[in-house]
Amino acid sequence: MAVIGVRDVAASAGVSVGTVSNVLNSPGKVSAGTVKRVQAAITKLGFVRNDAARQLRAGRSRSIGLVVLDVANPFFSDVARGAEERAAEQGLAVLLGNSDENIDRESAYLDLFEEQRVLGVLISPLGDVGGRLAGLRASGTPTVLVDRQTDDQNFSSVAVDDVAGGYLAVSHLTSTGRTRIAFVGGPHALRQVADRLAGARKAIAEHTGATLESIDTDSLSVLQGRAVGEQLRARNPADRPDAVFAANDLLAIGVLQAFSMLGDVQVPRDVALIGYDDIAFASAAVVPLSSIRQPSALMGYTAVDLLLREAADGEAFEHEQIEFQPELVVRESTGG
Amino acid sequence: MAVIGVRDVAASAGVSVGTVSNVLNSPGKVSAGTVKRVQAAITKLGFVRNDAARQLRAGRSRSIGLVVLDVANPFFSDVARGAEERAAEQGLAVLLGNSDENIDRESAYLDLFEEQRVLGVLISPLGDVGGRLAGLRASGTPTVLVDRQTDDQNFSSVAVDDVAGGYLAVSHLTSTGRTRIAFVGGPHALRQVADRLAGARKAIAEHTGATLESIDTDSLSVLQGRAVGEQLRARNPADRPDAVFAANDLLAIGVLQAFSMLGDVQVPRDVALIGYDDIAFASAAVVPLSSIRQPSALMGYTAVDLLLREAADGEAFEHEQIEFQPELVVRESTGG
DNA sequence: GTGGATAATTGAATCGATTCATATTTTGAA
DNA sequence: TTCAAAATATGAATCGATTCAATTATCCAC
Known part of the structure; x- marks a missing residue:
C-alpha cells in the first residue's frame, strides 16, 4: 500500500x-x-x-502569496511576520516570494501564485503591475498592495504616507540648520523612492536657501549605500552635502559604514544622516540612526486582513486604501 | 465558463x-x-x-519547505536566499516557515509541508525532531538539517562546526588578555547554543586563570540581548565580566545597545564583545562587532542541493553531513 | 407501537491535468 | 506505388479528498 x-x-x-x-x-x-x-x-x-486533492476539489488553496522587494530587508521581514500572524489566526499559510527588485522574478512569483490558486496575493510591487493584478483579480484572486498607496480604487492597499515621511525627514534636517541636502535612493520607479523624494522636495521648497541633490542607486541595499558613501567621502569637503537623507535604513547604514571606515567624515558633525523604516538595527548603528518609523508588522497584519475580507465578500467588496502616518525618530546621527 | x-x-x-x-x-x-x-x-x-490538479497526478509538489528559527535574523534570511537561488535553478519554489523558536509552530509547519507533499524539507530544528523527520522520510519526503550537525547517519546536514566557532571566539578573547568571560545565549536546547558554549569551555580550559560565566536567555534576539546588557551594566564593576561572547550577533547587538545607551560601560575598554554569524549589520554597529562568520547563503544553497540529490536518488542516496569551518572576524568591539 | 422528525451514514460524482496504450498520419526507402 | 517505421495525436482512466442527494438509524411524543 x-x-x-x-x-x-x-x-x-x-x-x-x-x-x-x-x-x-x-x-x-x-x-x-x-x-x-x-x-x-x-x-x-x-x-x-493530501492537500493537492483537497485544493483541487475546493478550487482554492489555503495559502496567501506575499511578494516582497527584498527579504533581507528587516522592514519586509517585519511585514512578513505581521502577515503570517494574521494568516495563522485563520489557519492559513503565507508563501514568501522574494523579487529582489527584479521584475522577472516578480512576474515569476505571480505566475506561480496564480497557478497555485492562492487565496490572494500581497505584493509590494516593483514596476507597473496594474494590468497583471487586474487579471489576477478577474480570475478570483484578490490582491492587496503593500507599502504602496494607489489612487486606483480597484485595489486595496496598505501604505505609509511616504511623501509625508520624506517631508518629515528633510524638515528635521533643515530645522537643525542643514542646508545642502543629498537624497540617496533608487530606482525611482519604486514609488517609495519617488514619494520620499517628493516629500523631501516639498520640505526644501519651504525652506529658502536649502538645496537638494539627488543621488541615484540601483537598489536599496547596504552595499549600494556604501558605494555612495565612498563617493561622497572622496569629494572635496566643500562640495559635500551637509546632510544625507537615505531612502531606507539599509542605504543609510551603508553610507555610515563608508563614512566611519576611515573616520574622515564624521556623523553628524560633518554630515547629518537620516534613514527610513526604523529597522531594529538603526538604533544600534555606529552612530545611532535617526529614521522615519513605519508600523511594519501592523502593515502586514492589516494587509492580510483586507485580503481576507475581500476574499470573503467577493465582488461586493469595497476596496480600502489604508494609509498610516510615519513618525520621526531622532537619534544621534542628526545631532539629536 | x-x-x-x-x-x-x-x-x-x-x-x-x-x-x-x-x-x-x-x-x-x-x-x-x-x-x-x-x-x-x-x-x-x-x-x-491548475497546480493542484497537476500535483495530485504527480503525487509530489514542486516546492521545498524551509523551516527556520527566526526570519528576522539576517543569518536565516541569507540561508533562505541561498536556498531560493538553488531551487530557482530547477524551477522550484521555496516555502518559508518561521518557527520563531516555538516548538508548536515548528510542528505545525512540518504538518503543513507534509500535507502539501513538498519535495523535501529543510529545517533548522528547534527541539528533538528526529522521530518526526524519520516519519517524513519514510513517507517519501527527504529532509536536510540546516545549521545543525548530526551524528545520525540517516540524515543529510549542512552545518558549521560551532564548537570550533565558540573556541575561536573565546580564544580570541583570552589571547587579547580577557579573563572573566561571560557567555550569553539560550535556550541551551538549541544545538547551536550548546556547541558554541562547549567550544567556549574548551578554550577556557586551555587558558589557566580564565573563567567562564554562562548567562541564559530565552531566545536569540536583540531584545533578550538588551535585557542581559542592562543586567550586566547594573552590576558592580568588579563583578562584571571583562568580555562577553554572545551566541549570535542579534544578542551581541542588544548587549551593545544596553551598554552604550548610558555610556557607562565602554566597549571594548571595559568589556570586549564578540558575536556570532557576522550578519551585515555587525560591521555597522555602534562599535563594529567582532564575530564568527558562517557561509550562510552557501549553506542554504548546499542544503537544497543535497535535498535534490536525495530526492532524485531515493533509497539509494548516501546521506552526507557537510560541515563548513567558521572564520574569526576581528573588529573594534574586541579591541581589534 | 407508530408516525414523524432529526441524526448519522453512505457512496457515486466531481475537481482538472497527466498518462499511456492505441489510433492515425507522415515519411522515405524500395 | 507500397509498406514499414517513425512521428503525432487521441481520449478514457487516474490521482485522492470532498460533496450532497439519498438512505438508514435513532429518538421522542402520543
Missing part, C-alpha cells in the same frame, strides 16, 4: 469515505464513537491528508 | 486534451504548427494551469 488515503482509513475503521471526510472537516456531524474509531484508524495507518 | 481548463483549450485549438498537455510539458512531442495553435488558444482564453 504505497500511499494511505481516505479509502484505506474508511476500510480500516469500517465506515464510508464520506464519514472519514466528515470526521476531518466537520466532526460535529459524526457521532462521538465513530469519530473516535476513525481517528484511531488515522493514527494507526499514519494517514496524512 | 467559470474556469478555463485544458478541455476548453483543446476545444478551442481543435485538438485533444492529451495534446494540450503535451504542449505544456513536452513540446518536442508535438508538431510545430500544433504547438503554435495551442499556445494561441491558451493566450486567447487566458488559461492558467
Whole structure:
C-alpha cells in the first residue's frame, strides 16, 4: 500500500469515505464513537491528508502569496511576520516570494501564485503591475498592495504616507540648520523612492536657501549605500552635502559604514544622516540612526486582513486604501 | 465558463486534451504548427494551469519547505536566499516557515509541508525532531538539517562546526588578555547554543586563570540581548565580566545597545564583545562587532542541493553531513 | 407501537491535468 | 506505388479528498 488515503482509513475503521471526510472537516456531524474509531484508524495507518486533492476539489488553496522587494530587508521581514500572524489566526499559510527588485522574478512569483490558486496575493510591487493584478483579480484572486498607496480604487492597499515621511525627514534636517541636502535612493520607479523624494522636495521648497541633490542607486541595499558613501567621502569637503537623507535604513547604514571606515567624515558633525523604516538595527548603528518609523508588522497584519475580507465578500467588496502616518525618530546621527 | 481548463483549450485549438498537455510539458512531442495553435488558444482564453490538479497526478509538489528559527535574523534570511537561488535553478519554489523558536509552530509547519507533499524539507530544528523527520522520510519526503550537525547517519546536514566557532571566539578573547568571560545565549536546547558554549569551555580550559560565566536567555534576539546588557551594566564593576561572547550577533547587538545607551560601560575598554554569524549589520554597529562568520547563503544553497540529490536518488542516496569551518572576524568591539 | 422528525451514514460524482496504450498520419526507402 | 517505421495525436482512466442527494438509524411524543 504505497500511499494511505481516505479509502484505506474508511476500510480500516469500517465506515464510508464520506464519514472519514466528515470526521476531518466537520466532526460535529459524526457521532462521538465513530469519530473516535476513525481517528484511531488515522493514527494507526499514519494517514496524512493530501492537500493537492483537497485544493483541487475546493478550487482554492489555503495559502496567501506575499511578494516582497527584498527579504533581507528587516522592514519586509517585519511585514512578513505581521502577515503570517494574521494568516495563522485563520489557519492559513503565507508563501514568501522574494523579487529582489527584479521584475522577472516578480512576474515569476505571480505566475506561480496564480497557478497555485492562492487565496490572494500581497505584493509590494516593483514596476507597473496594474494590468497583471487586474487579471489576477478577474480570475478570483484578490490582491492587496503593500507599502504602496494607489489612487486606483480597484485595489486595496496598505501604505505609509511616504511623501509625508520624506517631508518629515528633510524638515528635521533643515530645522537643525542643514542646508545642502543629498537624497540617496533608487530606482525611482519604486514609488517609495519617488514619494520620499517628493516629500523631501516639498520640505526644501519651504525652506529658502536649502538645496537638494539627488543621488541615484540601483537598489536599496547596504552595499549600494556604501558605494555612495565612498563617493561622497572622496569629494572635496566643500562640495559635500551637509546632510544625507537615505531612502531606507539599509542605504543609510551603508553610507555610515563608508563614512566611519576611515573616520574622515564624521556623523553628524560633518554630515547629518537620516534613514527610513526604523529597522531594529538603526538604533544600534555606529552612530545611532535617526529614521522615519513605519508600523511594519501592523502593515502586514492589516494587509492580510483586507485580503481576507475581500476574499470573503467577493465582488461586493469595497476596496480600502489604508494609509498610516510615519513618525520621526531622532537619534544621534542628526545631532539629536 | 467559470474556469478555463485544458478541455476548453483543446476545444478551442481543435485538438485533444492529451495534446494540450503535451504542449505544456513536452513540446518536442508535438508538431510545430500544433504547438503554435495551442499556445494561441491558451493566450486567447487566458488559461492558467491548475497546480493542484497537476500535483495530485504527480503525487509530489514542486516546492521545498524551509523551516527556520527566526526570519528576522539576517543569518536565516541569507540561508533562505541561498536556498531560493538553488531551487530557482530547477524551477522550484521555496516555502518559508518561521518557527520563531516555538516548538508548536515548528510542528505545525512540518504538518503543513507534509500535507502539501513538498519535495523535501529543510529545517533548522528547534527541539528533538528526529522521530518526526524519520516519519517524513519514510513517507517519501527527504529532509536536510540546516545549521545543525548530526551524528545520525540517516540524515543529510549542512552545518558549521560551532564548537570550533565558540573556541575561536573565546580564544580570541583570552589571547587579547580577557579573563572573566561571560557567555550569553539560550535556550541551551538549541544545538547551536550548546556547541558554541562547549567550544567556549574548551578554550577556557586551555587558558589557566580564565573563567567562564554562562548567562541564559530565552531566545536569540536583540531584545533578550538588551535585557542581559542592562543586567550586566547594573552590576558592580568588579563583578562584571571583562568580555562577553554572545551566541549570535542579534544578542551581541542588544548587549551593545544596553551598554552604550548610558555610556557607562565602554566597549571594548571595559568589556570586549564578540558575536556570532557576522550578519551585515555587525560591521555597522555602534562599535563594529567582532564575530564568527558562517557561509550562510552557501549553506542554504548546499542544503537544497543535497535535498535534490536525495530526492532524485531515493533509497539509494548516501546521506552526507557537510560541515563548513567558521572564520574569526576581528573588529573594534574586541579591541581589534 | 407508530408516525414523524432529526441524526448519522453512505457512496457515486466531481475537481482538472497527466498518462499511456492505441489510433492515425507522415515519411522515405524500395 | 507500397509498406514499414517513425512521428503525432487521441481520449478514457487516474490521482485522492470532498460533496450532497439519498438512505438508514435513532429518538421522542402520543
